[in-house]
Amino acid sequence: MSQKYVVVDLETTGNMWEKGDRIIQLSAVVIQHSEIIDQYTTFINPGISIPPFIAELTGIEDGMVEEAPRFCEIAEKLQKLLSNAVFVAHNVLFDLGFLRKEMEEAGYFNVFSNAIDTVELTKILMPESPSYKLSELSDVLGFDHDRPHQADSDALVTAELLLMLIEKAKQLPVVTLEKLTELAFYLKSDIGPLFHELLKEQEAKIENLAEDLEVHRGIALKKKSFPINSQDIEKHPYPVTQEEKVQVLASHIAGFQAREMQFDMMDTIHEAFVEQKHTVIEAGTGTGKSLAYLLPALYVAIEKQQPVMISTYTTQMQEQILNNEIRRLEKAVSFPIQACIVKGRNHYINLLKFEQTLREQEKHYDIVLTKMQILVWLTRTETGDLDELNFTSGGHLFRYRIQHDGWFMEKNKDAWLSRDFYLFAREKALHSNIIITNHSMLLLDTEKDILPNYQYVIIDEAHHLERTARKCFGEKLEYNSVKYWIGRLGTMEKNFFFKTLETLIKNKNLKPTTHSTELEEAILYMDEELDILYAQLSKLLVVSRQNRTLQTKKDLLRITNDMKTNSNWRSIVMCAERVYDQHQLIKNGLEERLHLIRDKKEKLVLAEQAFIEEMNSFIQKWATIGVKIKDIFISPAEENILWLQGDLKALPNSITIRNEPEEIGSILKENLFAQKQSVVLTSATLSIEGSLRFFLDELGLAENEIVQKIYPSPFKFDEMAKLLIPTDLPEIRGQAMDHDIEMIASHLSAIAEVTNGRMLILFTSYDMLKKTYYLVKDAGCLEDYAILAQGISTGSRSRLIKNFQQFNKAILFGTSSFWEGVDIPGKDLSCLIIVRLPFAPPDEPVTEAKYETIKEKGMNPFTTYALPQAVLRFKQGFGRLIRGEKDRGVVVVFDKRLDTTSYGKVFLKSIPPIPVEKGPLPVILNQIQQWLD
Template identity: 30%
Template sequence: MAEGCPKTEVSGSPFFIRTSAMEVETEDITYLDPLEVSALLSSGGPAEKIFPGFEERAGQLDLLQYICTAFNEDKIGVFEAGTGVGKSFAYLIPAVLWAVQNKERAVISTGTINLQQQLFEKDIPAVRRLLGIDFKAALMKGRQNYLCLRRLHDSLAEADLFDEEKEVLQEISEWAKICDTGSISDLSFMPSSSVWQRVNSESDACLANRCPFFERCFVMKMRKTAADASILIVNHHLLFADISMRASGSGFSETAVLPPYKRLVLDEAHGIDAAATSFFSSSVSRFTFIKQLNKLYRVRKSAAGLLYNLQGISSCADCVQEAVAAIQLIRVRLGDMEDAASAFYAEVSSCRLCEATAARASDFISKALLLAQEVDSLCASVRNLIDGISEEEQAQQAVWETKLILRRLESAALVCKNFSEWEERRASVFWLEKHSLEKGGFYPVFYETPLDTAPLIYANLFEPVPTVICTSATLTAGGKKSGNSFSFWLGRSGARFADAERLMCASVDSPFDYKRNLLLNVAADMPLPNKECFQQFLEDMIVRLVRASSGRALVLFTSYESLQSACAHARRILPKEGIAVLKQGDDDRFRLLETFKNDTASVLFATDSYWEGVDVPGESLSHVIIVKLPFKVPSDPVFQARCEDLDSRGLSSFFDLSLPEAVIRFRQGFGRLIRHSSDRGAVSVLDKRLIAMPYGALFLNSLPECRRCFDCADEICSAVRRFTDG
C-alpha cells in the first residue's frame, strides 16, 4: 500500500484498498494497491498469458507503482521514463481502475494527435482486454479537426467557387454521408488547408441547438460520447482550451470544452510550456479582419452579406450604410497598418516591441490604434442595427452569426489596442512576424504572448486538479551526474509552485541496451557553427555520413535555410547512388514518414517538429545526424524577452533557460533512433561544441551510456559504416 494511505480492509477486488467515508471524513474512495496492480504486468501475471512475447520490465513496474501512489495521495507526479519503459500501460492501468471504481473521469492528454490515435486504437483495447473491465473511452480532438455540416452546406451553395474547390467540397459532402466521426484524419484524401478551413468546425461560429444540422453534428456527437466515458484521450491544445474556459468561470464541476474530471495524465509533458505559450497567445493579421468583414459585407456581382439580411428586419436600416462605410475605412486602415509594420520589421522575419525598437514602432502602433477605433465604430453601428430588430426576430440565425462576428472583431481590435499599451503590459511580449503570401509578397502577423506561462499553468491546472501525472522521456537536464534535475521543467511548467509534500519526482531508466546498440559520434574536426565555412563542411559531411549508412538516415536541423541548402546539395549527389532524398514540406508529414519507413535506401531532411514524435523502428532508421545543438535562435522574440527577464532578475538566461531547454530538445532528437529493443544504429553530431565547450558535458551526461567515437570525419564515417553494417 502506498505510504500515507489510510490502513483499511481489502475490498472484493485484489487491486483496491477500500476506506470508508467516516475514516477520512470525505466521500467513499477506493484506493489502488500498487503491489497488486503491478502484478498485472509481472512475470507469471495476466499480461504474460495474454500478450505474445511479453516480458516483465522492472522500470515499468516501478513507474506503475509510483503512479498508483500519486492517485492515492492526490499528488503531482513528475516521472521521467526512458524510451521502452512502457509508460502508456503504466498510467492507463491505474487511470482506468481508479476511474471505474471511484466513478471519477480520468483525462489523458498527449502532445500529438498521432499518440492520441495510438492510445485509443491500440493501447486502450489492450488494457480493456488485460483488466477484463468494460469501460468507455473517448477520443477528443480540437473542433477544427471536425467537419461542420452547416458550413459545408453554405460553402456548396456559394455560386462563385472555383471548379476545383467545388469538386473537393462535393467529395467531402459524399464522405460526410457515410462517416461516423467527421474527423479529417478519417478522410481518404487530404484537402487543402483553404478548403478545410472553409468547412471545419469553429467554436465561436457554432450555432449549437439553433443549427439546422444540430442533430447530425459531429462535434456534438463527439461530446456526447465523451460525457459517457470514464477515460478521455485529448491533446494538450484541447486541454488548455478547456482549462481556459474553466478559468473564465465555469469551474471544474461542470462541462466546459471537456466534461468535468479530477484525474489528469500529461504524456509528452516536456511540451506543456510550449503548448500553453501557443494557446494563451493572441494573434491578428489582415485575414483575421477580412474573413469577418466579408461575412458582414462583400461585393461580387452585387452587394451581399449579413448586413443586408439584418437590414430587412431592423427598424434602424440606415445603420447599414454607416457600417459599410466603416468596413471600407477598416480596409484602408489595415493597409496603412501593414505598410507601417513592414517598415518596422524591415528585412528581418520577426521583431519584438521593446525599448530598443519603440521609436521606430510608433508609426505602426498609431496605425494599429486607428484600426481598432474604426472597428469599434463598425461594431457600434452594427449593434444599433441589431437593437432595431424585434425580440421575436432576434432568434434568427443571421442575428446570432452577426453577434459572433462582432465578438471576433472586438477581440482582434483589443490585441491592436494592447500594442499601444505595451509598456504597461510587461507580463506580455508584443511582437510581429513576417508571413509569405501564396502569390508573392509578405504580410505581418501581430502577436501578444505571455512572458511566463508557469503561473497560468499552475493556477489553472496543477492547483485545481487533485491528481496530475506528468511523464515523458525527457523531463530532466544533466543526467545522473547532475542528480537527474527536474528543476528546469518544474519551473517552466509551474509545478514548482506546489507544496513540496505534494510533488513526487522520479526517473525510470530505459531497458534498452544502448551500450551494445548505439554509437555516438562527434566530428572533432568540423569548424564551429559560427564560422562561415560551417555550412559547406556540414553539407559535404552529411553526404559522406548518409553514404556510410547506405541511407536509412534522419538529418535534424535547427534552421530551415540550412536544411534547404544541404538538401539541394545532397540531391545533386545521393540519388545517383540509389539513395532517395526526402525533405520536410515536400509532402504531408504522415505520408512523408510512411515513404521514409518503406524505403530503406532513403534519407529524410527535417527540422522543428521532427525532433520529436518520429517513431521509425527497425532498419529504415539506422542513423540520426544532428547538425547543430538545438539552442533557440537568440532573435526569437519570445525567447529574447524571457532571457532579458531572467537577466534582469539576476539569473543567467544561458544557464537557466537556453542551456537546459537545448539539452531536453537534444535528448528528444537523440531518442529518435532506438525505438525498440532490437534497434541498432548511430547518432552523429556535427557540432563540435559538444566536446569543445565546457557546457557540452551537460548534453553528454544527459544521454544513456553508449559507445562513443569523438574523432575526425574520416574515422567517423568508417565507424558508422562498420557499426550500421554490423
C-alpha cells in the same frame, strides 16, 4: 456495368514532355462487366538515357529498354485498346496528357473520350484517407503492390482500386448517390457518368437502407450508439501486486512483457491520484508509458466515479491512445471502458449549415469536392469530427462555413438538434471514465470551462506544456487572416455576408441604429487602415534586418520596452486604435442586426436560419480580432513578449505580430495546479543529468511539492547505438561560412556511401540545411540516392518520412519539427547526424527576453536557460534513432563542442550511456562500417 474501362500507368524519364521527357514503360489493364479481362504491358525505348534518379525510383535501366519498341510502333495497338473506353489513371491529367502528346506525334488524334481520375474518386469515396498516394492506399487496402513505380504493378493496383471504389459507391444510399451525381458535373474528371450509371442500378432495386443508417431531411447519416453511464460500471480494486498486474495484462494483451519499471510507474500514478499529489515522471523509450498511466487512470476513474483527463500534444497521439492503447486495455480488464476524445465545438460539423450549402449553386471545384466528401463521410462517421476528413486547401475554407459555433437562434428550432454531433460528443464525455484532449484545449478550459468537470489529469508529451501555455495565453494577429475575414464580410457591392444581412434586415422591415452606409464605410476604412498598420510594421522589420543574423526561414523582431517609447511605435499604436475603432463599429452594427432579427421572433425559413447561425459564427471570429488588436497594440501586458515575424520577400502578407507571456509558471499554478487534485506530467525527455529541476522551474513548480520519478529506457543502448564525433570539421559558433558548409556536405556524402543512405540529418538552421542540400545535390556523387529535404522537397513531414522509407538508398534533411515525433523504426534508419548542438539563437524573441530577465536576477543565462534547453532538444533528436528493442545504428555529431567544452559532458550525461568515439573522417567511416556490419 457494361462500360469498358482501360486503366493506364506510365513510367517516364521526367515530368515534361515538351522538354524532351519520354515514356519508358506503359501498362494498360482492361475492365469490363466489373472484371479485369486483360493487361497489356511493354517497355518503350525513349531514345534518350534514363536519369539515375528515375532508374533508382523505378528500377528501370537503359539496358532494359534498349531492345524495346519505339512508341510509334505500339500506337496503333493502343488506339484499338482505348477506343470506346473510359480512360482511367491515378493522377489522370499527367498520364492522359503525356499519352495524348505521344499519340498525336504518332499520328493518332481524338483517341480519348471520357477520363476518370482515381485520385479524385478516392478523395470522394474515401474522404478520411490520410493519403491518396497509390503505394500508401495499397498498403491500407491490402493490395499486392510489390513493385511501386513500375507501370504493370501500378496499373494493376489502380484497376483493383477502381473496382473497390465502385463497390464502395454501390453501398451508398440512393439519396447520397443522387446528390453526388448532381455535384459531379463540376469535377475535373468524368466521374458524373459513373455515378449516374450506379444511381440507375440502385434505383432499379428496392432499396433497403442499412440498419446502421438513417435519412433525415434528405441526408443519409450513420446512427449514433449511445454510451453506457460510467457510474453504472461496477467498481474493481486496483491490481496492487506485480502478480495481479500480470494476471490482468499478460493473458489478454498480445506480446505483453512484464517490466518492473512499467509496474512501478503504474503504482506511482495510482498513489498520486489516491493521495492527491502532483507528480512528474520521465519514462525513457520502451518503458511503455501509455499503458503505465492508462491502467491506474481507469481504476481511479471508476473508484472515484469521475473522469480522468488525458492530455497530449499531438492529434496523432490522441488517436493512438484511443484506437490502440485503450482497445488493447479493453481486452484485459473485466469491465467496459468508456473513452472519448473531446475537442472544441468548432471541430464538429453543423448539419443545419451544411444542409443549406447543398441548396446553393456552387461551381468552385474545391467546395464541390468537399461537399461530396462530406456526404459520403456522413454515412460512416459517429463523431461528426471534421478532423477525420482529409480536406483540400479550398476545403479548409469551406470548413469555416459549416463548423459548429453553438446556437444564436433558439436551439430547439434547429431541425438537426436531435442529430447534433457536438451535443452527442458532450453527452458521451459526461458518461466517460477516460477523456482524451490536447494541451491547448486543456489550458483553454482553465479559463472558459469547456471540458466536463474533472480533478485528475495526466499530461503526456509534457515537455510541450510550457511552450503550448505561452501560445495559449498569448495572441497572434496575422495580416492575411484579418484581410480574409474582412473579405468574407464584403460590402454592399459584393455578394458576401454584409449584402445578404442587409437584404434580410430590409425584408424584415427592421431599423438598426447604425445605417448600412455607415457600416460599409467602416469596412472600407478599416481595410485601408489595416494596410497602413502592416506597412508600418513591415518597415520596422526591414530596417531591423540590417543588423540581425537570424538563420531561420522568417525574419523576427522583438518589440522592446525602449522601442515602445519612440515615435515610430506610437504612430503604429495610433493607427491600430483607428483600426480598432472601425472594428468595434462593425462588430456592434452586426450584433445589433442579429439581435433585432432574433427579438422579432418571426419564423425563419431554412436558408435564413442557416445564414443567421453562420453570421453568428462570423461575429465570434470577428470579435476575437478586436480582442487581439487591443491586447497587442493598445493595452498590452508589460510582462509579455511582443515580436514581429515575417518574410521580407512577401511583405506585408507574411507579417504576424505575436504577444506571449514570458513566464507561465504563475499562470499554470493558479489556473491548473491549484485547481486540480492531482496532475501527472510525463514525457521521455524531461531530465538533465538525472535532474528534473529545469522542467519544474519552467512550470513554476517547487521541488518539495512534487513527486519526481525518472525511469531510464530498458533498452541496452550500449549494444544498440554508438556516438561518433569527427575531429576534422571546423568549430562553428556563429553563422556558418560557405567553407564550413562545404566541409559538412563533403562529410555527409562520405558517410552516406558507408551507410548506404538510411540517414536522417538534423539541422538547427534552415539556411544551413538549404545550402548543404544544394551542395550535396550539385556535387553529383550521390545521384543514385533519394535526397529529401524539409521545406524543399514537396510534402508534409509525414509524407517526407514515408517517401524516405520507400527508397532503398535515401537521405532526409530536417530541422525544427524533425527533432522530435519522427518515428522511423528498424533498418529504415541506421544513421542519425546532428550537425550542430541545438542552442536557440540568442536573438530569438523569447530567448532574448528570458536572457534579459535572468541577467537582471544576477544569474548566468547560458547555464540557467540556454544549456538546459539545448540539452533537452538534443535528447529529443537523439531519440529519433532507437525506437524499438531491435534497432541498431550510429549517431554522428558534427559539433566538436560536445567533446572540447566542459558543458559537452552535460549533453552526454543526459542521454543513455553508449560508447563514444572521435577522430578524423577516415576513422569515423571505419567505425561506422564496423558497427553497422
